[in-house]
Amino acid sequence: MPSPSEEKVITPALLSDWALPDPEGSKEARGTILVIGGARRTPGAVLLAGVAALRAGAGRLQLAVADEAAVALSIAVPEALVVGLTTPGEATGEILELVREADVILLGPGLDDIDDSVRLMGSVLGEAREDTAVVLDAYALGALSKAPESLRQRRAVLTPNVTEAGHLLGREPGDDLAGAARELAERYRAVVSLYGHIAEPEGGCWREESADAGLGTSGSGDVRAGIVAGLLGRGAGPAQAACWAAYAHSMSGRRLAPAFSRTGFLARELVDEVPRTIAMI
Template sequence: MTSRSEERVVTPALLREWALPDPDGDKESRGTVLVVGGARWTPGAVLLAGVAALRAGAGRLQLAVAAESAVALSIAVPEAKVVGLPPDGDAPDEVASLAEQADVIALGPGLDDIEHTTRLMRAVLGAAGDGTSVVLDAYALGALSKDAGLLRQSRAVLTPNLIEAGHLLGRDPGDDLAAAARELADRHKAVVSLYGHIAEPGGSAWREESGDAGLGTSGSGDVRAGIVAGLLARGAEPAQAACWAAYVHAMSGRRLAPRYGRIGFLARELVDEVAATIATV
């Protein structure tokens, strides 16, 4: 299993050598991100992930959220197309059509029911093409832990927290998060980003060391998942997107710390630092 000594540390120099694609042309050239999530009481998670995807470089944004929140979200994020989801977890034809056409699907932010999430995930990823990039977060990871066959796309990034990693592993991940990330990457044939430890299946591993305590705030993980999605949309490979996102997420927090302290900033404020952080690497 991977140890800390086998991980490459993510630094600005490493990222500059691994430069992000910089597409020319219109918004179509920077890809379409579809974010699916946002239960009745938590639509803000989709907002955070979606706007973070745009700040990371995605060209077009589409949001699928609980029907009760769709109108309000369309006003809050005028850059996005917003469609409503029924309360039973089924995906309407319009959402399936969006999934079929999307370049990247981020699934999970703000969902709060495993059975509904499983049905939604099966419909959305079933409609998506094999080449569609996928980011799974939050309850989508819980659904994956119960049915690994839900994910068939190979361009996938999983962004678990420690609890979600435990569900996926079937045990406590313990202190060796590098090994846990590697095990999950190999098991699900996907890139895994776990608390600064990034692993790709059967391949390389990295470690991001800039993250601080302030990132442990409500909505922060939604922002990170959105950054990954936006970088994938502009053409990054999954491991590249995960490494860049981990660094950008961490450094966005560090940029906010002088104003708000180590633990005083909000996830929505992280979003506003994403583009500038990418630009200054």
């Protein structure tokens, strides 16, 4: 496993040399993002992730949430097409049609039942094209630990927290999060973004050092996953999207600190800082 000294530190200079694709053409050229999650009690996670994807430059947004939350979410996010998951853990024909057409699928924000998540992940990833980019977050990562064969997409990013990393590893990750990210990347053949440590299956490793305590707030992880999805939609590769998202997420928090203190800002406020942070690099 690599030591922290073997990781490349993510800096504005590194990202400037690894420039994002220029956002040109129609909204279709910047990707159709489908976010699937949002149980009855937690539809806001999908809102945060979806709006973050748009703020990161995605062209079109589609959201799938618990059926009883769909109308309210469609009003809260008028920029998005919103459909309801009529039965927990099951994707209907309408949702599967969106899955087949999506350029990027973000699965997991706001799900709250592991068995439902396993069934939902199996049906969604089974219908998605192999070249569709996939971001797995939250309960979708627990589902992946139970059904690793479900992930067949070639462009995938996993965004676990430490607890979710433990489920994926089958053990506690310990203090060596760089090593844990690298092990997960090799095991699941996906890019892994774990608390500022990014690893790809081919061996590349990066570290984001700007994060502060304020990012440890409810919904913050949903925002980060949404940024990754949005950057994938506009054409970034998985490792590039994960590195840019880690930096944009961290620096957006730092931009808010003078107004709200280091720990007083909300995840929804991070979202609006994302495009400015990206533009300044």
